[in-house]
Amino acid sequence: MTEGIQNVSQPQIKIDNLNLWYGEKQALKNVSMQIPRNSITALIGPSGCGKSTFIRCLNRMNDLINNCRIEGKVTIEGKDIYGPDVDAVELRKNVGMVFQKPNPFPMSIYDNVAYGPRIHGADKKDLDGIVEQALRSAAIWNEVSDRLKSPALYLSGGQQQRLCIARTLAVKPKTILFDEPTSALDPISTLRIEDLTMELKKDYTIVIVTHNMQQAARISDYTGFFLMGELIEFGQTRQIFQNPREKSTEDYITGRFG
């Protein structure tokens, strides 16, 4: 990797020499990155370059995949998340994830948001407040406050995605991973999620995988460009888009390949 942001003081997430194999196939090659807190980091690159694989390493989602082997170190808030004493369920509470396709549970709007806090032992009397707060933070409260008991699957795709964000916020993570959160949404819903993401960075550290260059340029503070499992370039978004150091970065963001 070329010069980028090498030494962030107290990064929220620090990745050192991360390598990952699916069976014989190496999907991540020696990736190092430091992600500052309360920032948005966009990960871009052509299909199959390892963006989703990388983001899944940050909350150990790859643990769930057979024949997946990981080497290297991922530290979040100073703690090695692959250390022997780490509880992956607890980790995923702190490092929430929102997926490409909105995936509400087949239950009411209220129960979708209350689900996580209930599992983690929230007091029943606190649940109404937690649910309302999460729905407000995800900018959907005004649209659903009068029908909290109706099925989440009745909501539009954009509303479902904001509900999924509310569900993630309800367990009070510090970091949120977004894996192409708007690729299934129309342009208006996309802009709403983008505005929401920028709002959320006040309180959270956000990492977002996106195929949408305008989105990365619009909302992120830092951008990492991946190519065939390698992090080719990582730096401030403005620098990556206006003055990339690597020719392959420039080719990608100007649409010459990918």
Ligand SMILES: Nc1ncnc2c1ncn2[C@@H]1O[C@H](COP(=O)(O)OP(=O)(O)OP(=O)(O)O)[C@@H](O)[C@H]1O
């Ligand atoms: N569970 C798996 N088993 C085997 N190979 C996998 C698995 N998941 C991903 N891969 C392979 O790892 C490589 C990286 O995939 P990944 O999904 O991380 O790329 P990506 O950059 O997120 O792609 P896209 O933009 O298309 O979502 C690809 O070659 C993919 O086929």
